[in-house]
Amino acid sequence: MPWLQLRINVTPEQAPAVESAALAAGAQAVTLEDNADQPIFEPALGETPLWSDTRITALFEADISTDETWQKVQNHYGEELPHHHWHVLEDKDWEREWIKNYHPIQCGPHFWICPSWLSPPDPNAINLLLDPGLAFGTGTHPTTFMCLEWLAQQNVKNLELIDYGCGSGILGIAGLLMGANSAVGVDIDPQALLATQENAVRNGLAKEAFPVFMPQRAPKEPVDMVLANILAGPLVELAPALIALVKSGGKICLSGVLGTQRTSIISAYEHAIEFTEVREKDEWICLAGIKK
Known part of the structure; x- marks a missing residue:
């Protein structure tokens, strides 16, 4: 089964609330990634740093309405969010993909x-x-x-x-x-x-x-x-x-x-x-x- 990915570029200050909004809107998983080639190898003790330009990727089942889901994300967040993109993620046997390269x-x-x-x-x-x-x-x-x-x-x-x-x-x-x-x-x-x-x-x-x-x-x-x-x-x-x-x-x-x-x-x-x-x-x- 294919999946839909919702990608949103946010600031570190926005990231926690946007992540929560995506989960509340039905996301099956949410990942945060560097969107500006800014590596963070290991945080100092007690710190949870984020990149200055953070990409949030939320994974949704393919049969959702993208318009309705995006509206839910914004409603949970409470204000207008930055520009976003939807992408189709084809289903793969990810374990087999990893095995091929080891x-x-x-x-x-x-x-x-x-x-x-x-x-x-x-x-x-x-x-x-x-x-x-x-x-x-x-x-x-x-x-x-x-x-x-x-x-x-x-x-x-x-x-x-x-x-x-x-x-x-x-x-x-x-x-x-x-x-x-x-x-x-x-x-x-x-x-x-x-x-x-x-x-x-x-x-x-x-x-x-x-x-x-x-x-x-x-x-x-x-x-x-x-x-x-x-x-x-x-x-x-x-x-x-x-x-x-x-x-x-x-x-x-x-x-x-x-x-x-x-x-x-x-x-x-x-x-x-x-x-x-x-x-x-x-x-x-x-x-x-x-x-x-």
């Missing part, structure tokens, strides 16, 4: 991330078979790729790992396939915990080999290596907890950080962590170090 990724000489529906390019390499589902972490984003690239260069045999902010489980599973003795996944999203365990089984690991927890229930015992690919704000907030999870002489890898946020991360960790490496890809960095 290909194997090489993260080391003998280490590949491979979509679970494709044959590995190198059957003799370590091949992590992945279907991220609704969770973050496919290896395509620079933050994840840099973590995997770093991990592929470490000797993790018989080590105990924690994948904090595990998403799809990609980092913890990679460590287990490379010979780690155990891995624990931690995430605030139940979908991530589900995806992690499904991907563990997909790679021939028992669910018990990669237990997953919400943060409040996660084990507190220090381990040999902590991997945390989240965002700079949470990494700073979680610094005491993440440092406590690393054994003395153990390693930590922090990613999800913009180059401009490097100083804030180092400041939060340098009293306990000696940083030994900083990787850069696009605007992102990945920092690795050893607990003093």
Whole structure:
């Protein structure tokens, strides 16, 4: 079934009320997008910034009356709105569209991330078979790729790992396939915990080999290596907890950080962590170090 999209360009001040008006008029979903090539990578703590020129796109069922629906939006908003456009959105199998464009990724000489529906390019390499589902972490984003690239260069045999902010489980599973003795996944999203365990089984690991927890229930015992690919704000907030999870002489890898946020991360960790490496890809960095 096709859908109708209503697009309205608004100011940041108008955006919340226009979004509410579209939903009240029957929109099935509403998205807010940058309409002026003004990137916002990560808000400061407590902020919800919007672009100076924001495009609101509301999705409606195709059998509505566009004139009547537009009038409803304006009535709910309470005043005349800027110029708008209606567009027909043809129905697609969006999951299949995404699958067509996801290909194997090489993260080391003998280490590949491979979509679970494709044959590995190198059957003799370590091949992590992945279907991220609704969770973050496919290896395509620079933050994840840099973590995997770093991990592929470490000797993790018989080590105990924690994948904090595990998403799809990609980092913890990679460590287990490379010979780690155990891995624990931690995430605030139940979908991530589900995806992690499904991907563990997909790679021939028992669910018990990669237990997953919400943060409040996660084990507190220090381990040999902590991997945390989240965002700079949470990494700073979680610094005491993440440092406590690393054994003395153990390693930590922090990613999800913009180059401009490097100083804030180092400041939060340098009293306990000696940083030994900083990787850069696009605007992102990945920092690795050893607990003093």
